[in-house]
Amino acid sequence: MAFRASATVIDLLVAESRYEEAFARLNPLLDQLPTMKESDVRMQGLGVAAQLNNEAGQYDVSVRYADQIIKESTDAQGACRGWFYKSDALFQSGDTQLAADQLHDGTEACGKAGDTLFSLSFQHLLASFDLRQGRPESAIRVLQASYPKVQQAGFPPQLSQFESTLATAYWESGDLVSAAKFANDALATNANRQYSESTANAYQVLYEVDKKMGNSNGALAYLEKYSAAHDGYQSRLSAKALAYQIVKQQVLAKKLQIEGLDKKNRILTLQGELDRKAAEASRLYIALLLLVLASIVLWTYRIKRSQLRFMRLARRDGLTGIFNRQHFVTEAERQLRYCRKSARDICLVLIDLDHFKLVNDTHGHAVGDRVLKRAVDACQAHLRSTDVFGRLGGEEFGLLLPECTRDNVLVRVEQMRAAIAAVSSTRDAPDIPVSASFGVAAAVDSGYALRQLMIDADRALYQAKHEGRNRVRLFDANMRS
Numbered sequence: 001m002a003f004r005a006s007a008t009v010i011d012l013l014v015a016e017s018r019y020e021e022a023f024a025r026l027n028p029l030l031d032q033l034p035t036m037k038e039s040d041v042r043m044q045g046l047g048v049a050a051q052l053n054n055e056a057g058q059y060d061v062s063v064r065y066a067d068q069i070i071k072e073s074t075d076a077q078g079a080c081r082g083w084f085y086k087s088d089a090l091f092q093s094g095d096t097q098l099a100a101d102q103l104h105d106g107t108e109a110c111g112k113a114g115d116t117l118f119s120l121s122f123q124h125l126l127a128s129f130d131l132r133q134g135r136p137e138s139a140i141r142v143l144q145a146s147y148p149k150v151q152q153a154g155f156p157p158q159l160s161q162f163e164s165t166l167a168t169a170y171w172e173s174g175d176l177v178s179a180a181k182f183a184n185d186a187l188a189t190n191a192n193r194q195y196s197e198s199t200a201n202a203y204q205v206l207y208e209v210d211k212k213m214g215n216s217n218g219a220l221a222y223l224e225k226y227s228a229a230h231d232g233y234q235s236r237l238s239a240k241a242l243a244y245q246i247v248k249q250q251v252l253a254k255k256l257q258i259e260g261l262d263k264k265n266r267i268l269t270l271q272g273e274l275d276r277k278a279a280e281a282s283r284l285y286i287a288l289l290l291l292v293l294a295s296i297v298l299w300t301y302r303i304k305r306s307q308l309r310f311m312r313l314a315r316r317d318g319l320t321g322i323f324n325r326q327h328f329v330t331e332a333e334r335q336l337r338y339c340r341k342s343a344r345d346i347c348l349v350l351i352d353l354d355h356f357k358l359v360n361d362t363h364g365h366a367v368g369d370r371v372l373k374r375a376v377d378a379c380q381a382h383l384r385s386t387d388v389f390g391r392l393g394g395e396e397f398g399l400l401l402p403e404c405t406r407d408n409v410l411v412r413v414e415q416m417r418a419a420i421a422a423v424s425s426t427r428d429a430p431d432i433p434v435s436a437s438f439g440v441a442a443a444v445d446s447g448y449a450l451r452q453l454m455i456d457a458d459r460a461l462y463q464a465k466h467e468g469r470n471r472v473r474l475f476d477a478n479m480r481s
């Protein structure tokens with residue numbers, strides 16, 4: 001309904017010569033056309049487009065719409081309309097004649113359509129083609145055949161068209177009386193349409209007739225009227241063409257504006273996309289960085305851990321877990337330096353398992369190893385955190401006791417001796433008494449040099465072994481000799 005109403009409004013605007021408004025409404029109407037499915041609604045829209053473009057001198061466009069009408073038409077009336085629009089556009093564009101097949105198809109469609117305004121207008125068009133080709137008699141025949149029906153239809157613009165074209169045809173065939181008669185008929189029919197083509201034609205015929213008959217005054221008067229009507233008609237044509245151009249430019253400007261906005265929109269969309277990608281990339285970089293950092297931390301932690309493990313392994317005795325000889329010496333020297341500086345007491349103890357060879361020989365090395373470990377455990381139970389305990393080799397151990405005076409060192413070492421004898425003899429080698437001999441040297445007697453302390457403790461150890469083993473001996477000066 002809205003579409004039909006818009007098409008009708010355009011028709012009315014054209015009738016009132018408001019071409020600019022008509023063209024302005026045509027484009028939105030055509031935009032809606034693809035969504036229109038009903039045949040008669042589409043016919044109306046296409047018809048308005050064909051007609052208006054024809055009036056504006058856009059004949060190619062008009063022919064395109066007319067062809068569409070012919071293609072889509074479902075009855076003779078629709079086809080007749082299409083043929084009329086197409087033929088009219090071809091005629092206006094200056095085509096001298098209608099192609100034979102077009103003439104045939106159009107005449108047949110309009111003939112079947114009955115006495116509609118369109119089929120009559122089509123007859124008028126055929127006569128106009130005849131006239132253009134210099135066949136006034138044929139034009140008169142065609143026009144006269146339909147003239148009674150045109151009179152009956154009583155549509156003034158069509159009637160005046162027929163009469164004015166008949167006037168021209170009679171003038172060209174030399175029948176001045178009939179020419180003047182139809183020219184006057186056309187003027188009478190067109191009484192209130194002084195700037196139409198048919199009015200201008202009628203005046204032209206009357207001018208030519210009077211001129212031919214030597215009536216100069218009459219001829220001059222008609223010439224003036226012809227000139228006025230022709231100018232008026234031409235200016236209406238120019239107004240239509242101008243209106244078309246104005247609206248076309250407006251549409252173009254709007255299209256450019258929309259394209260500009262579209263481009264801007266696309267740029268903004270791309271910009272947004274770019275920002276999103278950049279944010280994504282930075283998130284990825286951060287994640288990558290964190291991953292690299294985490295790997296570095298993990299890697300460093302592992303290296304540090306294995307470093308510590310290697311360091312521990314390098315410092316410890318593999319069997320007993322206490323310091324090895326090298327680390328014992330390092331730690332002992334450090335402690336001795338410290339005690340020397342502060343003149344603190346410190347004692348060195350050398351421990352050697354008794355008859356250990358016998359354990360190995362009787363029970364094997366595995367049992368010997370276990371006895372070694374138990375002996376170490378027994379001693380450790382009596383150690384303080386500052387004491388330095390290490391395996392010097394085989395079944396010999398060194399023990400440095402800082403802050404230990406020569407008065408109380410024997411009590412502590414005696415406890416260790418008893419512990420070794422108790423643990424080892426009851427478990428792994430019940431038939432062999434396992435014990436250890438202890439040689440002790442105190443810094444107050446031997447000084448703070450490790451080498452001297454070792455020598456003196458070794459002397460005391462030798463003494464303990466010599467006196468029957470499983471005992472503790474403290475170095476004294478007599479042992480030197």
Ligand SMILES: Nc1nc2c(ncn2[C@@H]2O[C@H](COP(=O)(O)OP(=O)(O)OP(=O)(O)O)[C@@H](O)[C@H]2O)c(=O)[nH]1
Nearest residue numbers: 352353354355356357358360365366368369394395
């Ligand atoms: N099972 C075991 N035996 C070891 C280890 N290191 C040294 N030995 C043994 O310890 C024994 C030491 O023997 P000796 O030096 O003759 O001394 P001993 O038999 O203890 O006699 P005295 O020291 O004189 O009481 C040897 O048989 C070595 O093979 C060890 O790591 N494990």
